[in-house]
Amino acid sequence: MGCAESKEPEDPADAAEAAERAAERSQNQDIEKDIKRQDKEEEKIQKLLLLGAGESGKSTIFKQVKVLYQSGFTDAERAEFRRIVHSNVYQSIRILLEGLDAFQESSGAGTTYTLKEENQMLAEKVEDIALQPPGDMPVLDEILAAEISQVWMDPAVQAVFDRANELQLPDCAAYFLNDVMRLGRPDYLPTQEDILFARVRTTGIAETEFSPPKESGVVSGTYRIFDVGGQRNERKKWIHLFDNVTAVIFCIALSEYDQTLFEDETENRMVEAKNLLEEMLQHPAFKNVSFLLFLNKYDLFEKKVRRVSLTQCPWFSDYTGSPDPDVAFRYVTAKFQQLFENYNPPGQFAKRFFAVPTTATDSNKVNKAILEAVKEIFVFKQLESGVV
Known part of the structure; x- marks a missing residue:
């Protein structure tokens, strides 16, 4: 009688390695499919x-x-814009006061670009604050907002605003300065409209x-x-x-x-x-x-x-x-x-x-x-x- 040829048992290490290679091939195929799918989806994006x-x-x-x-x-994002809005207020009033000095100097004697006496000290204070580096500027509170509002409404500053095209004044200036009292409230949270007007380079x-x-x-x-x-x-x-x-x-x-x-x-x-x-x-x-x-x-x-x-x-x-x-x-x-x-x-x-x-x-x-x-x-x- 002939004897059947016996099969040597598979080395467990080889079996594990083969299984690992098969799993790796399957994983690579899945990755390739995923990449192709993502590429197709990417192609659809305009x-x-x-x-x-x-x-x-x-x-x-x-x-x-x-x-x-x-x-x-979100409320968190709106809160982040609070600092930007306040910075826009300071920047706007600073540019207007610098324009006031320039126009006053070029126009000579006259009252058009002369602040009311009661606003002159306020304007100096506001300009000093607005000239500070952004990180050093104080938080815009109700007292400071009222002072900025008073300077903004001075006829001399309004005359400067009429020549805004001669200054590097942001478009948001009037929007924020006309409503600065709201911006100075302790519970102020920028609205959607405030964020749209806010200027950041x-x-x-x-x-x-x-x-x-x-x-x-x-x-x-x-x-x-x-x-x-x-x-x-x-x-x-x-x-x-x-x-x-x-x-x-x-x-x-x-x-x-x-x-x-x-x-x-x-x-x-x-x-x-x-x-x-x-x-x-x-x-x-x-x-x-x-x-x-x-x-x-x-x-x-x-x-x-x-x-x-x-x-x-x-x-x-x-x-x-x-x-x-x-x-x-x-x-x-x-x-x-x-x-x-x-x-x-x-x-x-x-x-x-x-x-x-x-x-x-x-x-x-x-x-x-x-x-x-x-x-x-x-x-x-x-x-x-x-x-x-």
Whole structure:
């Protein structure tokens, strides 16, 4: 009789090693599947880049995304803005008092820029406080708020405010100074509106995601929006990072056509916006990217253009129209449209350019502008894919 060949028992160590390798292969396959799934999900996300010169309002647009499409600001986040709001108050009154000194010196003798006698000591005290480093400034309390309010309401300071375009005064100045007594209360917690008006210089890059609500009537989807520093020295930090964005939302401060830059008081702000847009239109990273212009601060523009000619801006020196805001707005829009067409081949304009007026601190207007922009992005993508 033949004997069956006997099988040597498997070494337990080898069996364990084989099982470990099998588990590792399975884990790697799961990781690869997960990466592919994430890549597919990432491809579906529309990436939007917020651009604009300093003070253009793009960071306020970014805050509005949180208000409109997320859960808003928590109490903890609101509490963090308390210091920023108080800093804006100190900064605003300091700039006004420095302007008072400058205008008083240049205008010579007269009472227009002379404080009431009872406010002169208060103004010195307030200015001394406002000149301190931010970390050394006292908490804005009810007594200090009352003193700041009294100085703010002095006719001489109001006369300086009338020439705010000659100063580097933040747009939030009147909003906060008119309500400074509320801001000085011990239980003060910034409101949503306070946060939207609060000015803090953007440095670095911030990002967040949002999806328009279904009831908005626009195509659903996920959008990732990036906010980056707008001052000249900030731009070189971020430009190389954005070669795969869906669209650029370019913010322009309409009302600042007669003002100069914070970082260079010899350069007109509107000219800077024009130069920056021109630079971006020629940049290789944005060769096939849609540009959505948010012509911001329309509320301020509407008031200013009735009394300050557009020709105060060197780029608008050929304007011969009326001071009617609608006429002036159409002119400004046409200037940017022509600029865009200068850097794009014929037939590409409708595909890549969109402009809308807005006011960044007005949630309803920003919501309308963003939803219109989202609709345009959908059209751009359809055109790009040849669907329409």
